[in-house]
Structure formats: C-alpha cells, structure tokens
Amino acid sequence: MQKAIEARGLTKRFGAVTAVENLSLQLGEGEAIGLLGTNGAGKTTALAMLMGLRMPDAGEVRLFGHLPGSAAAREVMGVTPQATGFPDQLSPREVLAYANARRKNCANLDDVITAFALGPLINRRMAGFSGGEVRRVALALAFLGRPGLVFLDEPTAGLDTGAQDAFRVIARDYVAKGGALILTSHHWDEIEAVCDRITMIDQGRKVMEGTLTDIRARMQARQIGFTLPEGAAPPDWIRARPQGMGWRVESDDSDTDLRRMVTEKVPFSGLTIEPLALKDIISRIRKEGCI
Numbered sequence: 692m693q694k695a696i697e698a699r700g701l702t703k704r705f706g707a708v709t710a711v712e713n714l715s716l717q718l719g720e721g722e723a724i725g726l727l728g729t730n731g732a733g734k735t736t737a738l739a740m741l742m743g744l745r746m747p748d749a750g751e752v753r754l755f756g757h758l759p760g761s762a763a764a765r766e767v768m769g770v771t772p773q774a775t776g777f778p779d780q781l782s783p784r785e786v787l788a789y790a791n792a793r794r795k796n797c798a799n800l801d802d803v804i805t806a807f808a809l810g811p812l813i814n815r816r817m818a819g820f821s822g823g824e825v826r827r828v829a830l831a832l833a834f835l836g837r838p839g840l841v842f843l844d845e846p847t848a849g850l851d852t853g854a855q856d857a858f859r860v861i862a863r864d865y866v867a868k869g870g871a872l873i874l875t876s877h878h879w880d881e882i883e884a885v886c887d888r889i890t891m892i893d894q895g896r897k898v899m900e901g902t903l904t905d906i907r908a909r910m911q912a913r914q915i916g917f918t919l920p921e922g923a924a925p926p927d928w929i930r931a932r933p934q935g936m937g938w939r940v941e942s943d944d945s946d947t948d949l950r951r952m953v954t955e956k957v958p959f960s961g962l963t964i965e966p967l968a969l970k971d972i973i974s975r976i977r978k979e980g981c982i
C-alpha cells in the first residue's frame with residue numbers, strides 16, 4: 692500500500708543557510724507524526740517541501756504515490772499553513788463551501804461548523820477576524836472532507852485553551868479513523884496528545900526519531916509531586932523543586948525515593964507519580980549527550 696508520505700534525502704539551502712539537510716521521513720495511514728525543533732530548526736521548510744510548496748535542492752517526495760504539488764496530491768491532502776491569508780470579503784461559509792466543492796469527499800458543512808465551533812462566525816466577513824478566529828477557520832479547512840493526509844504547521848498558535856482541547860480531540864479522531872497527520876508545534880504537550888511518533892530536527896538535520904512509547908521506555912524516570920505542611924521543606928537528597936503550591940522531583944528510581952521519604956517520615960501529602968512529560972524527557976536526553 693502507498694504511504695501517505697514517502698520522503699527521501701530532502702535538502703534545502705537558502706544561500707549560506709542549510710535549512711533542511713538529508714531529511715527522510717515516512718508516514719502511513721492512521722499515523723500521526725510530530726516535527727519538533729527550536730525556532731529556525733527547519734520544520735516549516737521541511738513541511739513546505741513535503742507539501743510541494745518548495746522545490747528541494749535534493750531528494751524526493753511522494754504523497755500517496757503522487758508528486759507533491761500535483762492535482763492528484765492536492766486532492767488527497769489538507770493543510771493549515773502558518774500564514775493563512777483568506778480573502779477579507781468572504782465569510783467562512785463561502786470559503787468552506789468553495790473548498791468543499793473541490794473535495795472528492797464533500798463534507799457536510801453543518802457538521803464541520805459544529806465540530807469547529809464556527810457557528811457565531813460562519814456568515815461574518817473575515818475582515819477583522821481575530822488571529823484565533825482565522826486559525827479556527829484554517830483548521831476546519833484542513834480537515835474538510837477527511838483528506839487522507841493533513842499537514843498542520845503550528846495549528847493552534849493563537850487559539851484559546853478550549854479551542855486547543857477541541858483540536859486535540861478532532862485530530863485524534865481523524866487519526867483513529869485512518870487519517871495521516873503531520874504536525875509542528877511549540878506546544879510539546881500537544882504533540883504528545885496527538886502524535887504517536889516524533890522526528891526532532893536541529894539546524895536542518897534529524898537528530899532523533901521514534902515512537903513516543905520507545906522514547907519514554909528509554910527514560911525510566913518518573914515525576915513525583917507532593918505537598919508539605921506550611922514551613923516544612925523537602926530533604927536535600929531528593930532535589931525537589933517548588934511547583935505551584937507543592938514540590939516536584941524528577942526521579943530515576945521513584946520506588947526507592949518514596950520508600951526513603953516514608954522511612955524518614957517526610958510529612959508529604961497529595962502524592963502523584965507520573966511519567967516525565969515529553970519536553971522533560973528530551974531535555975534529559977540532550978543533557979545526557981545522546982543527541
């Protein structure tokens with residue numbers, strides 16, 4: 692079966708800057724991949740080459756076997772770029788209806804309006820829309836008619852927390868039903884919530900990739916949270932950091948640390964033990980010099 696994305700050796704230079712170097716990537720149906728990297732790492736350039744908006748200097752891409760940029764490829768993909776640029780004079784209903792008419796699987800617009808909570812906006816001209824309102828329309832457009840593959844470049848930038856949560860549900864549902872999704876985001880918790888795999892790039896080069904399960908398995912550390920009575924401090928050996936009203940510990944051996952806290956009668960309450968968040972795992976892997 693054709694992969695949603697099959698990319699090999701993608702390279703793009705802008706003068707002296709190598710924005711992306713020798714990037715290979717595969718994405719199948721029912722998979723979601725997160726592209727991670729600091730500002731300027733090359734994520735947008737990589738997406739632009741995958742989508743067919745930029746010609747690579749080297750390497751090649753196929754989207755379900757089609758050349759990116761071809762009519763056949765455009766038919767099977769949805770996109771939310773960083774910059775949207777909708778015509779001011781049009782309403783979201785007009786934009787969505789126009790795009791829907793070109794989709795192979797026409798969407799029921801009422802369902803789309805409900806899913807993306809566009810009701811109050813749907814018939815207003817888009818001139819004067821807030822950044823978050825424009826982004827909601829852009830998201831609806833990307834998923835319109837359930838294309839086989841969706842590209843999302845920082846899809847929730849500027850969205851309020853309610854809309855961010857709604858996006859996560861919609862994205863997971865899309866992937867669970869067989870959609871392929873590629874996402875860049877500076878919200879690492881969003882990548883964690885939506886994606887099964889990550890590819891991390893730094894100065895254009897892939898420095899890490901894997902499933903979140905494998906990456907977590909590499910890192911046995913746990914995050915312990917607890918509170919103490921007013922005026923009490925945690926013992927020095929546990930190296931706890933204050934967090935909100937309580938304390939937080941990154942522990943390589945949470946069982947041993949907890950037993951010692953009990954033995955030493957540390958007066959903790961509200962105990963929580965969780966896996967490390969993705970951003971903490973990656974920051975540890977970096978500190979340990981593995982990437």
Ligand SMILES: Nc1ncnc2c1ncn2[C@@H]1O[C@H](COP(=O)(O)OP(=O)(O)OP(=O)(O)O)[C@@H](O)[C@H]1O
Pocket residue numbers: 705708709710728729730731732733734735736737
């Ligand atoms: N059109 C361009 N002309 C010159 N340099 C460019 C151009 N587009 C990107 N670059 C450079 O290529 C590098 C990668 O940029 P890119 O936008 O892909 O990064 P990014 O990972 O998406 O960053 P951000 O998280 O800030 O959006 C940067 O150094 C950027 O300055």
